[in-house]
Amino acid sequence: MVLGRFEELPPYAFPRLRALLDGTPPGADPINMSIGEPQHPIPQLVLDVLRAEEQGYGKYPPMGGTPDLLDAITSWLAARYGLADDLLDPARHVVPLNGTREGLFNACLSVTPYRKNRLQPAVLIPNPFYQCYAGAAVTAGAEPVFLPAPQENNFLPDFDTLPVDLLNRTACVFLCSPANPQGTVADVDYWTRLLSLAEKHNFVVLADECYAEIYTDTPPPGALSAAGAIGSVSNLLVFHSLSKRSNLPGLRSGFAAGDPELIAAFKHFRNYGGAASPLPVQAAAAAAWREESHVEENRRLYREKFDLAQNILGNRFGFYRPAGGFYLWLDVGDGEAAAAKLWRQAGVRVLPGRYLGRDDPELGAAGNPGHAFIRVALVNDVASTATALERMSQCL
Ligand SMILES: Cc1ncc(COP(=O)(O)O)c(C=O)c1O
Structure with a gap:
C-alpha cells in the first residue's frame, strides 16, 4: 500500500x-x-442565540461570514488592539473559521507555493509547538523547520540569526502568543521585527493568538498591535478563537484576520475545500465577541x-x-x-x-x-x- x-x-x-x-x-x-x-x-447568551437562530440550520451558510459576524469581529479587534478605524474592513480583512485548528492548518496550505525561489518551501515552527503546524507544513509539501524556543530566550525562537537562504525559501512562519505550552508573550518589538523580516523575505506570518484573552492583569499585545503601529497588515494573518476565550471548544468557532490579499486567497481556497460555519453558530459567535463579562x-x-x-x-x-x-x-x-x-x-x-x-x-x-x-x-x-x-x- x-x-x-x-x-x-x-x-x-x-x-x-x-x-x-x-x-x-x-x-x-x-x-x-x-x-x-x-x-x-458556557455563556448562557450563546445557548440562547443558538436556540433562537435554529432555523438557520436549514440553509447553506456563507463561507465568507455573515455581515453581522464580520462586524462583531472587526469591532472587537479594533477595541482590543487599539486599531485605527480604517485598518480593518469587515468585508476584506476577516474570514470566520470552524475553530482555529482547521484555520491554521488550511491557511498554511493556502499560502505555501509548490516552489519558492525554485526551492522546496520551508515552514518555520517554534519548538515545542501546537502539533497542527507540523501536519500543515508536511501536507503543504514544505519542509517543517523547527526553531528552538529555549527558556534563555524567553521561550521564543530567534528569527534574527536565521540564514538568509532559509528565509528566502520560507513560505510562512507559525508563532503562538501567548504560547502553548509556555505562556510566553511576544512583545510589540518582537512582532515588528518579524513582520519586517516577512516583508523583506516575502513570507507570511501566521499568528496563533487563541490564548490572547487568558491573562492575569495586562492584556498581551498581539501581532495586530505591531501592524496597527506600522499602519499595515501586509504579510500577516492573526487567528483568534472562542474555544478558550468563551469556554466554547465544542462550538468550533474562530476567525482569521489580516492582509486582504491573503484573506481573498484563503476564501478562494475555502470555496473549494472549506466547510462554512453554520448560520446559528455565526450568530452565536457574533454575540460572544460582543460580550466581555x-x-x-x-x-x-x-x-x-x-x-x-x-x-x-x-x-x-x-x-x-x-x-x-x-x-x-x-x-x-x-x-x-x-x-x-x-x-x-x-x-x-x-x-x-x-x-x-x-x-x-x-x-x-x-x-x-x-x-x-x-x-x-x-x-x-x-x-x-x-x-x-x-x-x-x-x-x-
Ligand atoms: C496553540 C493552539 N492553537 C490553536 C488551537 C485550536 O483551537 P480551536 O480549534 O479550538 O480554535 C489550540 C487548541 O488547543 C491551541 O492550543
Missing part, C-alpha cells in the same frame, strides 16, 4: 499519552489536566487557580506564572517519567512536554526542548484543581 505523506509525522500527542498511561490504573480518582479544554460554564469571569477563575498553583508549588519545578494562557510548564527533569508517576500514584493526568516538541535528529529525546517538562492545563474547577495540585506536590 502507498501511504500518504502523513507517515512522516510522529503519532499525535494524545494517542502517545494514551499509550503511556492507559495500561496502568490511576492511583486516585482521575483528574484530567492533559488537554486544553476549558471546563468553565463572561471573559472577565473566566480570567478571575484562572487567576484564582494560578494563585493556588503559586501557593502549593512555590518555587519548585521552575514554577513561574505565565504571561498568558492557562498552562503550567513545569521542569520535572523527565516529563514522561513524571507523567507516568503522577498517573500511577496520584491519578493526575498531565502531558509530557516531549510530546509537544520535536526530538533532535542526533540527540533524540535528550535534544527535545520539551523533554524535561510537563504541561498542566488549569482547566478544571477550582476545587479539583486544588486537589490535583496538592497531589502533584506530594507525588513529585
Whole structure:
C-alpha cells in the first residue's frame, strides 16, 4: 500500500499519552489536566442565540461570514488592539473559521507555493509547538523547520540569526502568543521585527493568538498591535478563537484576520475545500465577541487557580506564572517519567512536554526542548484543581 505523506509525522500527542498511561490504573480518582479544554460554564447568551437562530440550520451558510459576524469581529479587534478605524474592513480583512485548528492548518496550505525561489518551501515552527503546524507544513509539501524556543530566550525562537537562504525559501512562519505550552508573550518589538523580516523575505506570518484573552492583569499585545503601529497588515494573518476565550471548544468557532490579499486567497481556497460555519453558530459567535463579562469571569477563575498553583508549588519545578494562557510548564527533569508517576500514584493526568516538541535528529529525546517538562492545563474547577495540585506536590 502507498501511504500518504502523513507517515512522516510522529503519532499525535494524545494517542502517545494514551499509550503511556492507559495500561496502568490511576492511583486516585482521575483528574484530567492533559488537554486544553476549558471546563468553565458556557455563556448562557450563546445557548440562547443558538436556540433562537435554529432555523438557520436549514440553509447553506456563507463561507465568507455573515455581515453581522464580520462586524462583531472587526469591532472587537479594533477595541482590543487599539486599531485605527480604517485598518480593518469587515468585508476584506476577516474570514470566520470552524475553530482555529482547521484555520491554521488550511491557511498554511493556502499560502505555501509548490516552489519558492525554485526551492522546496520551508515552514518555520517554534519548538515545542501546537502539533497542527507540523501536519500543515508536511501536507503543504514544505519542509517543517523547527526553531528552538529555549527558556534563555524567553521561550521564543530567534528569527534574527536565521540564514538568509532559509528565509528566502520560507513560505510562512507559525508563532503562538501567548504560547502553548509556555505562556510566553511576544512583545510589540518582537512582532515588528518579524513582520519586517516577512516583508523583506516575502513570507507570511501566521499568528496563533487563541490564548490572547487568558491573562492575569495586562492584556498581551498581539501581532495586530505591531501592524496597527506600522499602519499595515501586509504579510500577516492573526487567528483568534472562542474555544478558550468563551469556554466554547465544542462550538468550533474562530476567525482569521489580516492582509486582504491573503484573506481573498484563503476564501478562494475555502470555496473549494472549506466547510462554512453554520448560520446559528455565526450568530452565536457574533454575540460572544460582543460580550466581555463572561471573559472577565473566566480570567478571575484562572487567576484564582494560578494563585493556588503559586501557593502549593512555590518555587519548585521552575514554577513561574505565565504571561498568558492557562498552562503550567513545569521542569520535572523527565516529563514522561513524571507523567507516568503522577498517573500511577496520584491519578493526575498531565502531558509530557516531549510530546509537544520535536526530538533532535542526533540527540533524540535528550535534544527535545520539551523533554524535561510537563504541561498542566488549569482547566478544571477550582476545587479539583486544588486537589490535583496538592497531589502533584506530594507525588513529585
Ligand atoms: C496553540 C493552539 N492553537 C490553536 C488551537 C485550536 O483551537 P480551536 O480549534 O479550538 O480554535 C489550540 C487548541 O488547543 C491551541 O492550543
